[in-house]
Amino acid sequence: MTPPLTHLIAPGLAPEVLLQQIYLNVRDFAIFTTDPEGKVSSWNIGAELIFGYAPGEIIGQNMKCLFTVSDQAEGQHLQEMQQALERQRASDYRWHMRKDNSMFWADGVLTPIPGEDSQSMGYLKILRDVTERKLAQDEIHRLATIDVLTGLANRAAFDTRRGELMALAERTGQLLLLLMIDLDQFKEVNDLLGHHAGDQLLKLVTQRIRAVSRESDYVARLGGDEFGLMQLHAPSPTSGGVLADKLLQELERPFMIGDHEVKISASIGIAVCPMDASDPDLLLKKADLALYHAKNAGRNRYHYYTEALDEVAHRKNADHNELRRLMRNGRCELAYQPILDAAGHTIAMEALLRLPGYLGRQPVEYAIGLAGEIGMLPALGVWVVQRACEQQRRWRDLGINGLRICVNTCAKELRDDGYVGKLEETLALHGLQAADIEIELTERDAIELERSGSQVIQRLRDAGFMLSLDDFGTGYSSLSYLRALPVNTIKLDKSFLHGVPDNADANAVVRMVIELAQALRLNVIAEGVERTEQAVFLGRAGCGAFQGFLYTPALTANDATVWLQTHAAH
Incomplete structure (x- = not known):
């Protein structure tokens, strides 16, 4: 049973005076009450400043107008009231809507106001605007999942996404191609021109990988000069070889870094889900083995993990080159x-x-x-x-x-x-x-x-x-x-x-x-x-x-x- 208010304040301070001071002077918190149906019955100065409604505009209105349109459609205010009745409080951590339709992130609590015979007289809502803190947290999370230099996903995000895409490929019966891309001669650029030039080169490499790949492909920088690319809904396993060939051609073209013309190449390893593996870590391991094979075979080339598929893909790559030659020479x-x-x-x-x-x-x-x-x-x-x-x-x-x-x-x-x-x-x-x-x-x-x-x-x-x-x-x-x-x-x-x-x-x-x-x-x-x-x-x-x-x-x-x-x- 909730104790009377007089038991919670010092003698001589009238409860109505205290309540008036809270409603007139607490500006950092929105404090308001509603009746059992959710209609606003009181509104403090903090609520006016945060939401933009004057008391005369909001009192008598249902508090659902303070929620976003999507939350209103889902009846979020009703769910919150029901939770408060069942648990004596309901947490509120979501977007809310101001009078001018702008949104802010709120952190608050809704509690029932007890009445006679344990029936609720309504609800008390206290919340504050924590948008800046929320955006800062989101930015911290974003920075934890991207490579700051290139703007691509980082290794942690790549590992998480690989598991998600493999699960999706298994559910839909689609192929997932995993390409591991390692730059050749990158260390020489760093040693000769310095790390700043190396950073510039990585940014330019990122642009070329993005230009060749599909918009839906997931590209990440895994560390140093290594990149990963995942392609879902590939038409066939050999599509990886077609993409790898395009990447090799693009990355073999000279880069201009300041006044210097820089030439590098790349080695690429390809693994295919579910043909090569249905486990995320095993698929990565097999793509790495294919990459190792490509580097040992002389670099500036790609290899599949599966020998038979590698043979088919390279046959097709040779056919691409032959067709280019025939058209170029008018044959x-x-x-x-x-x-x-x-x-x-x-x-x-x-x-x-x-x-x-x-x-x-x-x-x-x-x-x-x-x-x-x-x-x-x-x-x-x-x-x-x-x-x-x-x-x-x-x-x-x-x-x-x-x-x-x-x-x-x-x-x-x-x-x-x-x-x-x-x-x-x-x-x-x-x-x-x-x-x-x-x-x-x-x-x-x-x-x-x-x-x-x-x-x-x-x-x-x-x-x-x-x-x-x-x-x-x-x-x-x-x-x-x-x-x-x-x-x-x-x-x-x-x-x-x-x-x-x-x-x-x-x-x-x-x-x-x-x-x-x-x-x-x-x-x-x-x-x-x-x-x-x-x-x-x-x-x-x-x-x-x-x-x-x-x-x-x-x-x-x-x-x-x-x-x-x-x-x-x-």
Whole structure:
């Protein structure tokens, strides 16, 4: 039982006088009372100074207006009142809202005011503004988790985050790549130019690592000249090698520190979760072992912990370099495969990328993927269009008219804002019209662009270009999107011809697709036609054009010219 107030103060000092002095003169603490429902019933000078409300503005209002909007939505004031009733007090350490909607961090307590029959008459709230102390604590915590020199996370934060990301990778079934990056020749820079130059170099290295990595990648300086990078949601384990190669190229470029040009390199070790380890410390140990391997192998290189993955990644790295070399030296070529109408006349030529050597023996999709990984896909696409238009101009000058050139593209290329403009510039340079070019993209890419809200397909159509869906039937949601996509033609994938014309079910599917296309006023080209019986069946089913080894494989530019002189429409 709470003792009477008169038992707690000296004789001769009236309680009401003491209460008046507290309410009029205590400025550092907000002191106020509420009724049982939380409506403010008294308000001291400290509360007026801290919250900004005069007594006449706040008395009668529910104290929930003093809480932040999110706390109000969660009923935080009600929870606090309930806790005070159950425990005789409730701590209050959170953001609060002033009259002007600014926020401050408060440290306070709420206690019930006892009444008759143990019923609460209301609540007494005492709090103070501790924003400066809170921000100082937050800053101390921040400084404890970052590397002050570079602004990156430090070793302690990296260790904590590694465990969190590995747990997330395990829950979501995603890959987590861990790259350990150690600078080569850093000690020599410190010894030659001094520690200040070394610090400047570390800051510049940080900028380059950040520029190459994804925004979502977690980068830390682990101490000295060692950095760590974690990448969640990696497309494949070999993505680590692609990133490592970019890092090595960036860090090998000279740095300017004052008047001095500084050259260094880096060694990188890569481990993959969950393939290499599912324990945070073990994954780090394996990435360190891979880094040790890279340094011992001669530096300025990367290695995976897993030998098999290391071999695959380095094969891909060599392929990246080979593709760069081929493009730099003009070694890429185009071949042309004819597309014929039912009368046997060539109405179009599909331009197909051809590469020499090892890359030329791989599926062309592999080279396209390589170009995308090293950022050369736009340049490769521009080259294909330019070369195809040059060849179209030559054929026109030879009197071969009424022929379209079909050029393959993809969603990544079409997302480039300048794609349509570059296409039109190339046509103008060679005296061609939009109708002379047919843009081919796969069904998957077309649907991806449609779902993303891109209008580029419609822009191409409005500009007069013919558009076709390549490999139709191998994607997803084909029929639901076919009606909405602004294309002229579908190219029936060669997989549809398996069993045609001997299998009744295969025949029925092909007839259905051709009838659907005709109902939607779309042209149909059958790809992969290899037998005369297939061509006869397709023609009777209403297919208007054919492409495949039955007629000819893809031809060099010279052979294609000879072909057109005898097979072109006149």
